Amino acid sequence: MPETWLLALMGGVLIGLASGGFYLLAGEIAGITGVVRRAMSGPERGWRVAFLSGMVVAALIWLATADVAAATAGLEKLSLPVLIAAGLLVGIGTDLGNGCTSGHGVCGLSRFSLRSLVAVGVFMAVAVLTVWLVRHGGLA
Numbered sequence: 001m002p003e004t005w006l007l008a009l010m011g012g013v014l015i016g017l018a019s020g021g022f023y024l025l026a027g028e029i030a031g032i033t034g035v036v037r038r039a040m041s042g043p044e045r046g047w048r049v050a051f052l053s054g055m056v057v058a059a060l061i062w063l064a065t066a067d068v069a070a071a072t073a074g075l076e077k078l079s080l081p082v083l084i085a086a087g088l089l090v091g092i093g094t095d096l097g098n099g100c101t102s103g104h105g106v107c108g109l110s111r112f113s114l115r116s117l118v119a120v121g122v123f124m125a126v127a128v129l130t131v132w133l134v135r136h137g138g139l140a
Contacts, residue, residue, distance in 0.1 A: 019106050031103020033094050082139065086130075093123065 019030045019081025026047075032055075039048035043077075094100045097119045099108065133139040 018112075019102075020110070023107070029103060029107040031099050031107055033100045033103055054078075078134070082134075093126070097122070101118060 022028060022030045035048050035051055039045055042048075087122055097104065099116070099119065101123065102122075104113075104116040104119040109120060130139075
C-alpha cells in the first residue's frame with residue numbers, strides 16, 4: 001500500500017488532469033455545483049446527467065471495494081443534528097459563494113480568478129475554525 005502522501009499526490013494529479021482535460025475538450029468548468037444546477041434546469045442536460053451518474057457509480061465502486069469503516073473512522077462521534085447542520089451550512093455557503101471546492105478551488109484558482117481566491121480563503125478559514133470547534137469546543 002503506497003504512503004498516504006503518495007495517494008494524495010496521485011489523487012491531486014488525477015483531479016487536475018481530469019478538470020484540465022474537461023475544460024480543454026468540452027470548454028466547461030468541472031464545478032459540481034454548476035453541473036448539478038444545470039442538470040436540473042438547463043440546456044445540454046445529457047452530458048451533465050452522465051457526468052453526475054459517473055460520480056455515483058464511482059462512489060458505489062468505492063463502497064464495494066474499500067475499507068469503509070477505516071475511511072470513516074471518527075464520524076460516529078458526531079451527532080446527527082451536527083451532521084445535518086453541517087450539510088445545510090455547506091449548501092448555504094455554496095449558494096452564497098456561487099460555487100464549491102471543485103469549482104473555486106480546483107478550476108477557479110487554476111484560472112487565477114480573484115473571486116475564487118477569496119472563496120477558497122473563506123471556506124478554508126471556516127474549515128479550520130470548524131475543526132477547532134469540533135475538537136476543542138464541544139461541538140461534536
